[in-house]
Amino acid sequence: MDILFSNAQIIGRGNVFLAVSGETISYIGSERPPGRFDRTVDCRSGLLLPGLYNCHTHAAMTLLRGYGEDMPLGRWLEERIYPAEEKLTPEAVYTGSMWAVAEMLKNGIVSFSDMYMFCDETARAVAETGIKANLSRAVLSFDPDEDMKKSERFLESKRLFENYNNAAGGRIKIDMSLHAEYTNTKNSARFMAERAAEFGTRMHIHMSETESEHIECKKRHGVTPARFFADNGVFDVPATAAHCVWVEEEDMDIMRRYGVTAAHNPASNLKLGSGVMPFTAMHNKGVPVALGTDGAASNNTLDIMKEMYLAAILHKGIERNPANVKADLLLKAACETGALSQGRTDCGRLESGCRADVILIDLDTPNNIPYYDLSYAAVYSADSSNVLLTMSDGKILYENGCFTTIDIEKLKYDMRFACARFFEEK
């Protein structure tokens, strides 16, 4: 389908027309392009942004949104999350993943990086809905002599890679994953790094989320988690490290040198009491920073516009400088850096020739009027409720409250059914 966005605004370009031919952006300019379009979307002076990237989440954890709150981290995990996850079924994970996709599309997110269980079900949700995703099954290994070739989690990762990588027109990618340093050994780290290199794929890990995890690693290995991963080859492939709250100066140097993307999850890090990632220091070091929501159980929403705003004000406040962490930096993190971290080089930018991943933001609202600058409006005033339309690969997946690929009322019923088992136990 060929679609024309008319009467739109783009940051740095002013008032424009944006044309979509099939799956790509074919034209951006101030003149109406020639040719016929299947549809014209009148943006009514709304703002077009590249689709947003959620670079660290556990999508199906929408099932556990609000299931345990205001609890110490250990009790939250041991008494609430782990027992609940024991009860998850493939069907529940499909439903939870679908619900997450619906929430993300409504919030202008066109792609997510996931790390969870029953990944076939999440792949099915991605294939059906038109969103993009980098999926991974995290490997855990506690025995330094484990024969990793027989690791169930590795075999699952390998099978997922063979079955789904570049499936759904390239929308699905399969990453390798090590859950974290404290849940792995040098042996498992090195093995998975070698497999990621062999498969030509990426690595998705948790790193230095909590202070104790960071300190324990130094006690155990004499080095920080970043150094541990680098020393064991994990950063020899493109890698995304989620959280990075406790990274030290040398860790940032390592991340810059290897081009490791930090997936920054400000809401989750605050809500779990983990702390605040040193954003400005990492940016100044040249570490690529993308944004993530983490799972809905620790957020509680899947909303990258919220994370952009939160990161912008949080670091200004903590670093005590309102000129730090500027709006443009957050927009780049949410779009371009996010896309690159997933190995999607033709995404994350509104440029002719790029994939048509476009969202439309309504600026004609109580919270956005007046706006003197589009970047500032996007980060400081707008919120996800202002997203009018979400397009991925040239297809409109969400528009004005309606989903084009999701039967939301049926899904709502399934979601209630899937969650009933947790209600009973609470």
Next chain:
Amino acid sequence: MDILFSNAQIIGRGNVFLAVSGETISYIGSERPPGRFDRTVDCRSGLLLPGLYNCHTHAAMTLLRGYGEDMPLGRWLEERIYPAEEKLTPEAVYTGSMWAVAEMLKNGIVSFSDMYMFCDETARAVAETGIKANLSRAVLSFDPDEDMKKSERFLESKRLFENYNNAAGGRIKIDMSLHAEYTNTKNSARFMAERAAEFGTRMHIHMSETESEHIECKKRHGVTPARFFADNGVFDVPATAAHCVWVEEEDMDIMRRYGVTAAHNPASNLKLGSGVMPFTAMHNKGVPVALGTDGAASNNTLDIMKEMYLAAILHKGIERNPANVKADLLLKAACETGALSQGRTDCGRLESGCRADVILIDLDTPNNIPYYDLSYAAVYSADSSNVLLTMSDGKILYENGCFTTIDIEKLKYDMRFACARFFEEK
């Protein structure tokens, strides 16, 4: 008008009917009350909360939303805000205040505490729209020998009190205000405190917002701002102190002893690089904490649901304890403590006999499903876009995108006209 909310949920009460007779809540219970109602609102299992209180703002600064961003505080004030405020007219302040009221009603806010200029115009906006407000004109005085009886700002405060206090059916209250310690003297502080006591009204001040302000006060007077205000009688009347970012332990003792409400503005304090108020320490000391947005220029929205969420996660993160600053504490701050800080003892609670200040939150949405507990859903999952209806004093002022007392399209036109002068200069 008599209105019945049916099929509603209330925190701690489960499924209920809530009846409104005239301006008050006449019944809450699980049985449908007898009698005839002018209207029944089917809440479709939505959540009823008390209307939210915005306890520190400068409403008309909606005009300057996004006007200066990502700048150091000094330059922001000197180059952007102060010159812009020089150009404000009464008509612009009326328009900006109306716009602020529209945004607040949409976000479930039923009352605000304001400190700004051309207060007659804000009073007019309040009277016309049905919202409630405590308005004040902040006094500044730099000459220790100033004859305060002739202070223009004091005379304006006095005139406002005489003309508007308890006007619009008690919806408007006029507070006395000292802008801050660093913009006043012992003489002006003592004088205004005496007037507030004489008028039987409250005091609204800025206090310890920035570190430099706090330190300079100690250099100047040998005591903290809180001690300065207490020593000069300012806390002998009910007082609201905005910000309190840099309060010390003894300051908290003073605030508790005098019952001074801290108006906590987490978004503005972060965005301006001021820091983070010590929420848990203040709460543990027994200081009443309410919430505020500050002006839209430093936020950039007027959204107490956002401030609730932000406060909940921010303090968990900074204090490194996810069990701190629980959801119920934020709901109390946003409703009951806010109402009390404005001297509105029959507001801020959903109880029979209280003023009918009620908001309806849609929980049947992508961001709120599932919910296992109403308080957690209200604070961690819901956002202001889920507010379906805002009622103040028994009148529905906002419902499903529509305002009953505001011509929003005309106001939008006026807002653009009022802001045009700033566009030209930027």
